[in-house]
Amino acid sequence: MFHYFKVMYKISYACKYFHYLLTSGHSKGYGVHSPFVYDFITRVLNGPDIADYKHIEKLMEELSNDFSELYILDMGAGSSSGSGKIRTPASIVKLTSIPPKYGRLLARLVGWLLPSTIIELGTGAAISTMYMAITDEKCRIFSIEGCPETGRLAQQNIAKLNLRNIEIITGSFNEILPSILQKIHHDLLVFIDGDHRGDRLISYVESILPCTNENTVIVLDDIRWSRSMEKAWKNIIWRKEISLSIDLFRMGILLPKRNMFKQHYVIKY
Template sequence: MITEYLKFLAKSSNQHGVHSPFVYDLITKCFYKKTDTAFIKLFSETKQQLLDNKTHIKVTDFGAGSKIFKNNDRQVSKIAKIAGLSNKKAKLLIRLIQYFKPKTVLEIGTSLGLGTSAIKIGNKESKITTLEGCPETSNVANQLFSTNNYKDISVITGDFKETLPLAIENQKLDCIYFDGNHTKKDTLHYFETCLSTINNNSIWVFDDIYWSEEMKEAWTQIKNHSKVTVTVDVFYWGIVFFRKEQEKEHFKIRI
């Protein structure tokens, strides 16, 4: 991963040399802006509740599994510490949501609910549907939303192959956060399945695009898709836009 990051740094840039006004604004007014301190405090307090939770749960893994945990009996605090949304990602997610203000959001992969919380903190008006495969993890997330009074969040539990088609039926979505099964096959399947939901301003965020060779291949295929116009690779995420007025262009941006 360090080698990948060094390669990324060699090819990436900042706002200088970006000729697209849309992407230039995204970099200067969102990526390089400071996160609202009140929002950081709220996220930190939410995360701390999970870090203080010493309950053990039995995790059902549907995807590529964990590179760290050796079995399915896991302590909530350890999941939050090791596999939970990092503070750096959380701040960017909050800024991204605050910048675009999506009304309808789908999250594929709730986990303990930290990503969902960051989305809700970024825009409390967002109506969020979030999919989680594991029932015990879902329960922890639901409890977190309830404790913090995060409204308009619907958690759907079950295998994504069954829950995703139901969640997107007849829907147009402003934002999708893909943080589910990190396999090429599943990532591309979710991508294809969700194309029916796009509008011109939809923003899609793919987590961990350098997680494995498979994920790198999936990211390349997504970038090359005919409906995708602009992509922004910030290393830990790939961000996708479908704006018809933009010419097809791919950016690697250091954050």
């Protein structure tokens, strides 16, 4: 039965991606009237890589072959491929880490925005964390991870790359996020990838919005992971606080409180 649902999920996801390919555009920036979005397309989506990622991607490869057992406390919605209490670094990388294509996208986004602070909800093996950290060592990253054992794995990975601008905080997003937001009064990038329940996603965004300014950018991963995530994405982009939203199929990007008319772009990536 599980195999049946797994196959049906893959078919449904493929159909959604095919629809996205048919309806998306602007991959080179043609016809885009927003200067911000045009700059985003040319410098972030299609721009050159601005750091050396080979150490991160080599570490990903090593972790993918590490089958030592870890006891996992899953405080999010788990994975579409199933969730168990015993996992390996290999399975954590497979189920929670973003692929290099999107890791490099995050890195270019950080290099373009140059935020003073990044908040990440969902550290996992710290792959996305390291992509963002390696781009700008002046930027401080607070990464919240719900599982202590996964947090320790993330710390080990960060130490291997000798990255010093990352702070891993273990605990509940709902408890830790407000305390971090209270301390931040400057440009902020938020990356949410740790809880795949649509209602929780809406709740996190609602917590963040009062603390944003015109330079804040919020990135949501896995917006089509489930029906509830897709529904949450559609709910969020039509909130009055969101001035600009960009749909990249896997990722969604939000710009709140911009002095502009409300705009939504579906861009092929």
